[in-house]
Each structure stands twice: as C-alpha cells, then as structure tokens.
Amino acid sequence: VVLRKLRQFQDLGHQAVLIIGDFTGMIGDPSGRPATRPQLTRKEVMANAATYRDQAFKILDPARTETVCNGDWFRAMSFEDVIRLNTRVTLQQMLQRDDFRARIDNQQAIRAHEIQYPIMQGWDSVMVKADVELGGTDQLFNILIGRDFQKDEGLPQQVVFLVPILEGLDGSKKMSKSIGNFVAINESAADIFGKLMSISDELMARYYALLLGRSPAAGAHPLEAKKQLAFEIVQVYHSTALAQKALDEWNTRFSKRNLEHSNLPTFSAAPEKLEAVTLVSNVYRQVFNLKKSRSEVSRLIKQGSVELDGTKLRDPMTTIGLEPGQILRLDRKHAVRIG
The missing domain is CATH 3.40.50.620 (HUPs)
Structure with missing residues (x-):
C-alpha cells in the first residue's frame, strides 16, 4: 500500500x-x-x-x-x-x-x-x-x-x-512474511490469484479499497468480484495475458470442477490412515498456510464441501488412506493432488 x-x-x-x-x-x-x-x-x-x-x-x-x-x-x-x-x-x-x-x-x-x-x-x-x-x-x-x-x-x-495497514490473508493480523499470511508480488501469477481467491468476502472489500482504490462493482456476485480483484492485481504485477491464464486455470479447477488435468499443489501424505477432520486440517495448514479449527473443518465435511476423487466425504471421523495421484478437494477454492 x-x-x-x-x-x-x-x-x-x-x-x-x-x-x-x-x-x-x-x-x-x-x-x-x-x-x-x-x-x-x-x-x-x-x-x-x-x-x-x-x-x-x-x-x-x-x-x-x-x-x-x-x-x-x-x-x-x-x-x-x-x-x-x-x-x-x-x-x-x-x-x-x-x-x-x-x-x-x-x-x-x-x-x-x-x-x-x-x-x-x-x-x-x-x-x-x-x-x-x-x-x-x-x-x-x-x-x-x-x-x-x-x-x-x-x-x-x-x-x-x-x-492504512493491509490485513493479511487471515483477515485479522497485519500482512507479514514472518506470520505467513502474505501475498508476495514476485510470486507466480497463479499463486497470487489463488491466494487472493482464498480471502473472505469482507476482506475482499478492504483489498478493493486499499489496492485498487475503489469498491467492487455494485450488484456483483462476491465470487465474481473476487475474481476481478485477483485478475487486476495479477495484471499489475505480471501481465494481462498471465492474469487471463490464471483466471482460466482457476475456472477450470474450481468453477468447472474439472480438477483431473489442473495444475494443483501437491500434498505428501503420510502412509498411515487419518481421520478425515485431521487430514483436511493438515492440508489446509501445510499446503495453504491456513489454520482452521477442527469444528470448522468438521462442518465443511458434513456440508459436503470435501471430496476425494469426486466422492463427497460426510463423516469427519472416518479414517482415510490416500494414494498418489488422488485429488482431494477441500472447498470451492482449495484442492490438492496427493503425492
């Protein structure tokens, strides 16, 4: 800022x-x-x-x-x-x-x-x-x-x-490399786009004001407004072509639910089976640097947000063994490929 x-x-x-x-x-x-x-x-x-x-x-x-x-x-x-x-x-x-x-x-x-x-x-x-x-x-x-x-x-x-101080991705603390809640402007276009798509709707309005100097378009759906924010930020620090590529890739990964051929981050799974709630919490923390409580993760699972190879996981306490190549979708914004 x-x-x-x-x-x-x-x-x-x-x-x-x-x-x-x-x-x-x-x-x-x-x-x-x-x-x-x-x-x-x-x-x-x-x-x-x-x-x-x-x-x-x-x-x-x-x-x-x-x-x-x-x-x-x-x-x-x-x-x-x-x-x-x-x-x-x-x-x-x-x-x-x-x-x-x-x-x-x-x-x-x-x-x-x-x-x-x-x-x-x-x-x-x-x-x-x-x-x-x-x-x-x-x-x-x-x-x-x-x-x-x-x-x-x-x-x-x-x-x-x-x-004003720019809050980090967690929406509460000052954006800081040492805390880990940051977006670096020298990161890849895909990483910047993905991180910005992970923020809350409330924080999105704050980012519009501080980073673009305006409010989201009146009447725009929050998801579309967030895409526009991410597109323009990537456009500034990379190029229009890379911003469009990042948008298209995100739509492929999440909006169109076609994850099989997407360039997903990799999660290296432990050999032992884990409860679904523990596994999902670990992926959020280790891959996306997001700390979610067990109750919050349990709610996501019960709501059907979490999928393994397209199959919804409904029981937070079910034990899961992962195999390389599987795709674990955590929510509409986050998914990983098992390494």
Missing part, C-alpha cells in the same frame, strides 16, 4: 528515496509486535533486501527512485555517537508506544535493542533530508521521532503521511 502511494507521488513529479534497512533489519521493527522479533544475520538481511528491491521496482519508477542503505551511515557511527543520539529521546517517550505498553501489561519482555529501532528510523529521516515520510499507521511514533530529530538538526520537519 505504501509503495503504491509512493508511486503516485512519483507520477506527480516527486523523487522517491527508498531506504533499505540493512542495519535496522538486524534489529527488527517492534511496531505492532506482541513479542520480540527473531534477530536476523547480515547475510539474511541482505538476501531480503535484494528481494525487496525486486518487488519494489514492480511498482516504483526506477528512474525516479534513489535507493540508499542505512548501514552506510550507521556503520560509520562510534559508540559515543550512538549514546549522544540516545540522549535526545527519553525512556518515557518510548514506553508511551501502544505496543510496548501492551507488552508491559502482559508481562512480556521488551529488549533494550528494540528501543533503538525508532531512534534509528528517526535518524534515517535526517540523513536523507526527507520532506515527506510515508508509512503505515503503526509507524506514526517512529516518523514523529524523525520530525524531532530534523528540528534538532535545523532541518525542515517532514510531513507525516500515513496509510
């Missing part, structure tokens, strides 16, 4: 500065996090940075984008410089953050290095002389620190431009 808004700034004639957090990435942004992020090595951070560049330039205009790494200035700082920078912020300020307060209330740890993140992000604003900084609503505190630092340095204070 932020990158799309940044592209609009570029289209209006502005120069974008894309900061690669090769240094701050080893700390991990604590914004909105209920617990400390796992720390990454520099090698892992640089691998992520390369992927981030590739994704960013699917949206941004490279000719109007300056890319910088904040390690260029942080690695040049002495420990004395770090201490002096820390004197500009009080601990009381840091603990005013909603996420830190929530951790204290829940008796969860706040590591000292996490407090450095907003300070470092604020200093980024000084180093690039930002006049506008864009971020999600969870970045307000960090961006305001940048304004304070710019004032201290005698620089014009940047405008804070916040955009």
Whole structure:
C-alpha cells in the first residue's frame, strides 16, 4: 500500500528515496509486535533486501527512485555517537508506544535493542533530508521521532503521511512474511490469484479499497468480484495475458470442477490412515498456510464441501488412506493432488 502511494507521488513529479534497512533489519521493527522479533544475520538481511528491491521496482519508477542503505551511515557511527543520539529521546517517550505498553501489561519482555529501532528510523529521516515520510499507521511514533530529530538538526520537519495497514490473508493480523499470511508480488501469477481467491468476502472489500482504490462493482456476485480483484492485481504485477491464464486455470479447477488435468499443489501424505477432520486440517495448514479449527473443518465435511476423487466425504471421523495421484478437494477454492 505504501509503495503504491509512493508511486503516485512519483507520477506527480516527486523523487522517491527508498531506504533499505540493512542495519535496522538486524534489529527488527517492534511496531505492532506482541513479542520480540527473531534477530536476523547480515547475510539474511541482505538476501531480503535484494528481494525487496525486486518487488519494489514492480511498482516504483526506477528512474525516479534513489535507493540508499542505512548501514552506510550507521556503520560509520562510534559508540559515543550512538549514546549522544540516545540522549535526545527519553525512556518515557518510548514506553508511551501502544505496543510496548501492551507488552508491559502482559508481562512480556521488551529488549533494550528494540528501543533503538525508532531512534534509528528517526535518524534515517535526517540523513536523507526527507520532506515527506510515508508509512503505515503503526509507524506514526517512529516518523514523529524523525520530525524531532530534523528540528534538532535545523532541518525542515517532514510531513507525516500515513496509510492504512493491509490485513493479511487471515483477515485479522497485519500482512507479514514472518506470520505467513502474505501475498508476495514476485510470486507466480497463479499463486497470487489463488491466494487472493482464498480471502473472505469482507476482506475482499478492504483489498478493493486499499489496492485498487475503489469498491467492487455494485450488484456483483462476491465470487465474481473476487475474481476481478485477483485478475487486476495479477495484471499489475505480471501481465494481462498471465492474469487471463490464471483466471482460466482457476475456472477450470474450481468453477468447472474439472480438477483431473489442473495444475494443483501437491500434498505428501503420510502412509498411515487419518481421520478425515485431521487430514483436511493438515492440508489446509501445510499446503495453504491456513489454520482452521477442527469444528470448522468438521462442518465443511458434513456440508459436503470435501471430496476425494469426486466422492463427497460426510463423516469427519472416518479414517482415510490416500494414494498418489488422488485429488482431494477441500472447498470451492482449495484442492490438492496427493503425492
């Protein structure tokens, strides 16, 4: 969402500065996090940075984008410089953050290095002389620190431009690679299309507003509206031809119920027999990264949504042994081929 808004700034004639957090990435942004992020090595951070560049330039205009790494200035700082920078912020300020307060209330740890993140992000604003900084609503505190630092340095204070946070595929938590509820814009057209077709109707309306800037067509059936959303998103990040191919493939797999010749994801089944409810739950989690309760899966089975080679499974407790090549359909949006 932020990158799309940044592209609009570029289209209006502005120069974008894309900061690669090769240094701050080893700390991990604590914004909105209920617990400390796992720390990454520099090698892992640089691998992520390369992927981030590739994704960013699917949206941004490279000719109007300056890319910088904040390690260029942080690695040049002495420990004395770090201490002096820390004197500009009080601990009381840091603990005013909603996420830190929530951790204290829940008796969860706040590591000292996490407090450095907003300070470092604020200093980024000084180093690039930002006049506008864009971020999600969870970045307000960090961006305001940048304004304070710019004032201290005698620089014009940047405008804070916040955009809504995009919920992940689960519809509840912020879209995040670490959580696994994400759609990566460098994924295949089929994967992007399939993931978007898995979201709820309520979340679809949210995605229309944040990703396409409009509402679904009035009177459109939710399924058709979702197809249009997925088509347009794939069209943006791939091409019209690949978007049409993904749509046709999805119709073949699900709308037309012709799964035999479809390109389905593979589920490697264990040799032992499992109860239907356990099997289906495992497939949702392992193949589609969706966590469904046993009661929810049981309801799907009893409703006749689950099919094995075209035969509906009605009893959640029946034991099933799978063979390679069989097709297990979980619902109208999800199906796998047994490997």
